[in-house]
Amino acid sequence: MQVFDIIKNRRSLRFYTDEAIDEDKLRKLVEAAIWAPSAGNIHAWNIVILQRKGDIELVKAVSPGMLGNSTALMILCADKRKAYDRGGEMGRDILSIMDIAIAAQNICLEATELGLGSCIIRSFNQDAVRVLLDLPEDIVPELVVSLGYPRSIPHAPPRRKVEDTVIRWIKEETTNER
């Protein structure tokens, strides 16, 4: 598939089959995340991967936005100390989170290429997830990506047109006059 096809084929899925995801595929998803751009090349984030059903259920219990089922979770965590040490307040409060968002999108696109479904989730309680995963205070879960083999693929909801999206398009004057 071409990149644009993958972008358009990605859906936010919530219902998956019980089939487990091979470790090789999960590794590839992590690689896709690693290759995402990062402000200042700081890469102040890490990933927790959950494949054990009981652990997924626990995280789900404190994640109202996690609907349906999934066979794996990737929890993208900001390393706030590293982000601050190398990027200052903006690095800690904004850029590390933006980096995580871009990495999550890379995961979802690669998942689509591999025939996996995915969904990016922010509606979860960060403190609760941190307690469940025994994470230190400076490692903050920011996004969860739920994963699995799709049970079905829903139709894409409508999207805006380019004309409705670009609010300014400033170009050089083009003229054929000599």
Next chain:
Amino acid sequence: MKGDIEEEKFRYDLLKLFCYIITSARGCLDEPKLYGPFRLVDSVERLITLLDSEGLADDFLKKERAKIEKNKYLVMQDEKGFTKFLDELVIDFTKKLKEGTV
């Protein structure tokens, strides 16, 4: 009488539901306004599922659960449709309440 293991599982599932409701409550302070009604009806669906696991959900509750399951995602693309669905749910449950039987 259910065995200890089943009772323990029920209590644990109930605990997970409480966690869902409590984290939803906290989330509603920061999240988009429409998430609140969604979480509430989703909680009803989860509670009915839990009751069903104990054989305590009657046909009415099962039918309402199916309705919630089918329509709750309207919240993401059709706000008017979601409102209409909630209005219907209110009437369904009110009529049931008026019947005075469960």
